[in-house]
Amino acid sequence: MRVAVLGASGMVGHGVLDACLRDPRVEDVLVVGRTPLNTVHPKVRQITHADFTDFGALQDELRGLDACFYCLGVSAAGRTEAEYTRITYDYTLAAARAVSADNPALTFTYVSGEGTDSTGTSRTMWARVKGRTENDLLALPVHAYMFRPGYIRPGAGAVSRTAAYRWTYRLTSWLYPLLHRLAPRHTTTTEQLGRAMIATVGLDGRGPHVLDSSAINRLGTPGPAG
Secondary structure (H helix, E strand, O other), rough: OEEEEEEEOOOHHHHHHHHHOOOOOOOOOEEEEEEOOOOOOOHHHEEEOOOOOHHHHHHHOOOOOOOOOOOOOOOOOOOOHHHHHHHHHHHHHHHHHHHHHHOOOOOEEEEOOOOOOOOOOOOHHHHHHHHHHHHHHOOOEEEEEEEEEOOEOOOHHHHHHOHHHHHHHHHHHHHHHHHHHHHHHHHEEHHHHHHHHHHHHHHOOOOOOOOEHHHHHHHHHOOOOO
């Protein structure tokens, strides 16, 4: 399969990219970002792109994709609703519309978050914005899947770009086995999340389309053959 990964420089995106490079079913990975990664691999093609509200210049490169794994995201801390909406909603919808324009059977998988509000009634700004983003992605003519992970343990080399999250992971990562045992429905890893994203392509649009950590873990756990 041919896939695109957006947000590969972040913690989740790093895990997704690593899963793609390890999976023999993935033949080609198009990485789109503002700055190039240091990743050199036969599967990887990188495109540096500045304006995430307009992907028109990349349309030829986006043809023939089977999936887009959208991992770009920011913390809402210190941002106005307008700023957060531009990055979380505008960028995401622009990317989804661009990658689906010439790929009618495309799978679009979006990393949202536990606590996202699809009703638009939450007092929490980020939850409302992500809920609106999810709803409008699900309305597009693509096979859309919304990932709502809770606590994510980063794998080797995966580092959050948010300082507060980095400290949290450093202080709690050693506790993950216990956390996962106590709250398996709210915990996952970047490895399982990456494998689950690839697995959504094989679902061919079948539901459920909103997946919590437990569903992500089921999809991302290798079968008997590994």
